[in-house]
Each structure stands twice: as C-alpha cells, then as structure tokens.
Amino acid sequence: DSVTDLLRGAIAGGHVAMVYQPIRDAVSGEIAGAEALMRLTGPNGESISPAVFIPIAERTGMIVELGRWAIRTACRELIVEDLVAMVSVNVSAVQLSTPSFALSVAAILSETDVAPHRLIIEVTEGLQIEGNPDILRSLRELRTLGVKIWLDDFGTGFAGLSCVREVAFDAVKIDRSFLQATETQRGAEMFRNIVGLVRNVGCQTVVEGIETSAQRQLSAELQVDLLQGYHLGKPMKADALHSLVASETVVS
Numbered sequence: 001d002s003v004t005d006l007l008r009g010a011i012a013g014g015h016v017a018m019v020y021q022p023i024r025d026a027v028s029g030e031i032a033g034a035e036a037l038m039r040l041t042g043p044n045g046e047s048i049s050p051a052v053f054i055p056i057a058e059r060t061g062m063i064v065e066l067g068r069w070a071i072r073t074a075c076r077e078l079i080v081e082d083l084v085a086m087v088s089v090n091v092s093a094v095q096l097s098t099p100s101f102a103l104s105v106a107a108i109l110s111e112t113d114v115a116p117h118r119l120i121i122e123v124t125e126g127l128q129i130e131g132n133p134d135i136l137r138s139l140r141e142l143r144t145l146g147v148k149i150w151l152d153d154f155g156t157g158f159a160g161l162s163c164v165r166e167v168a169f170d171a172v173k174i175d176r177s178f179l180q181a182t183e184t185q186r187g188a189e190m191f192r193n194i195v196g197l198v199r200n201v202g203c204q205t206v207v208e209g210i211e212t213s214a215q216r217q218l219s220a221e222l223q224v225d226l227l228q229g230y231h232l233g234k235p236m237k238a239d240a241l242h243s244l245v246a247s248e249t250v251v252s
C-alpha cells in the first residue's frame with residue numbers, strides 16, 4: 001500500500017527523520033539524555049504516526065534497515081555532536097531477532113566512534129523476551145558490547161515481572177499509565193510500590209509521561225532516577241535540542 005511504498009524510499013528521499021525527547025535527572029533537572037523517536041512524513045507533508053508505520057515496517061522487514069538508520073542517526077546527531085551524555089533508541093522484536101543485530105550495532109558504534117555506554121537500547125515489555133532465544137542472545141551480545149539496555153512500558157503487559165527477573169536491565173521505564181493513576185490513593189500506592197520494586201531489583205528507575213509539576217514532584221519524592229514527559233520537554237529535532245541544551249547551560 002501507500003505507506004509501504006513511502007517507507008521503501010524513505011531514507012533516500014528524506015521522508016524519515018528522528019526527533020529527540022529530553023530525559024532529565026530527577027534531582028538536578030538537567031538533561032541527562034534523550035529518547036530518539038522516528039517520524040515519517042507523507043507526500044503532502046502530513047505526519048504519519050509510528051503506530052501506523054512501525055507495524056508495517058516490521059511486517060515488511062523494512063524495520064531492519066530503518067532501525068539501523070535510526071541508531072546511526074541518533075549516534076551522529078546527539079553523541080558525535082556531544083549534545084547529551086546518552087541516547088536511547090527503541091527497537092522491535094523483528095530487529096532483535098535478526099542474528100546480526102548486535103553486530104550491526106557494533107559496526108555503527110565503531111564507524112561513528114561512539115562509546116557503547118552512551119547508547120541505550122529500549123525494549124518494550126510487550127516483546128515476549130522470555131523464552132525467545134534469538135532475542136535473549138541479541139541482548140547478551142549488546143550487553144557484552146557495553147551498550148545499555150532499558151525495559152520500556154513496564155507494567156503494561158503480562159511479561160514485565162518475569163522479564164525483569166530474567167534480564168539484568170540497566171533501567172526500567174515505568175509506563176505512564178501508572179503515573180496517570182496517581183490521583184487516587186490506591187493508584188499512588190501502587191505507583192510507589194512499582195518504583196520500589198524496580199529499585200529493589202537493582203535497576204535505575206525512569207518515569208515517563210510526566211505532564212504536570214505535581215507528577216514531577218511526586219516522582220522526585222520517590223527518588224526516581226530519571227524523568228521524561230511533555231512537562232519536561234517534547235520530542236524535537238536535533239537543532240532544537242541543541243538550542244535547549246545551550247539555553248540551559250550556565251556559563252561560569
């Protein structure tokens with residue numbers, strides 16, 4: 001269909017781009033890194049949602065090439081330019097199931113001369129990592145390279161707890177639905193317990209979907225490590241992130 005055709009020439013045609021959302025230190029508020037998110041523009045300049053084009057890219061296998069392009073672009077635009085300390089990139093099961101995935105990441109790191117610990121691979125809980133030997137092998141290989149691995153959308157699926165038990169994630173992103181539920185006492189108690197659970201298994205805690213100052217304050221009170229959300233910065237092009245970082249840098 002039309003999205004498939006658009007995707008086919010997307011890299012060469014410049015229809016695909018990366019935007020970056022700030023990830024902030026919960027204590028200092030400083031920009032600690034950014035999450036890279038892919039954007040696709042249609043023939044009339046319209047934005048096509050990742051919820052539409054990512055599944056198509058996965059089904060057609062084009063996600064493998066697009067995914068490599070995403071990692072290379074994020075490394076170049078943010079790390080080579082030294083805009084932020086680290087960048088996270090989302091990857092799909094299709095990418096992780098490709099036997100050469102870690103090798104391709106190693107090649108990008110070497111080609112861009114980026115230190116492995118500055119790249120984070122975000123894997124979503126819905127991936128069904130457990131019992132998937134190809135994915136587990138890729139994760140092991142990435143870990144051996146020194147790349148960081150984060151679990152995304154924690155708490156949305158059924159696999160979350162067993163996932164955290166099986167894989168030593170460097171950090172866990174608690175799904176925004178738990179933050180949104182903190183207006184009730186029951187929801188707030190649950191959020192507190194999830195933060196504690198993640199911390200107690202030795203993972204850094206990341207809260208995503210911060211939309212209000214109250215949510216930011218609550219997360220800070222619970223001594224979460226990192227924060228992300230519209231309240232702390234929307235996804236933006238690399239040049240806008242550059243301006244933001246510059247405007248926040250205190251000249252001494």
Ligand code: G
Binds near residue numbers: 036092235
């Ligand atoms: O921020 P946004 O609404 O655009 O993201 C929607 C979904 O698309 C998220 O679940 C995100 O993880 C996924 N996504 C965004 N960019 C990428 C990408 O580069 N690769 C993969 N595999 N998924 C992505």
Ligand code: G
Binds near residue numbers: 021037152
């Ligand atoms: O599934 P993943 O966490 O990778 O998806 C990231 C998505 O979340 C992106 O589409 C991004 O635009 C969106 N997002 C980022 N911050 C917020 C926020 O504060 N609220 C909401 N509702 N979505 C957000």
Ligand code: MN
Binds near residue numbers: 035090122152
């Ligand atoms: Mn993510």
Ligand code: NA
Binds near residue numbers: 173
């Ligand atoms: Na998420």
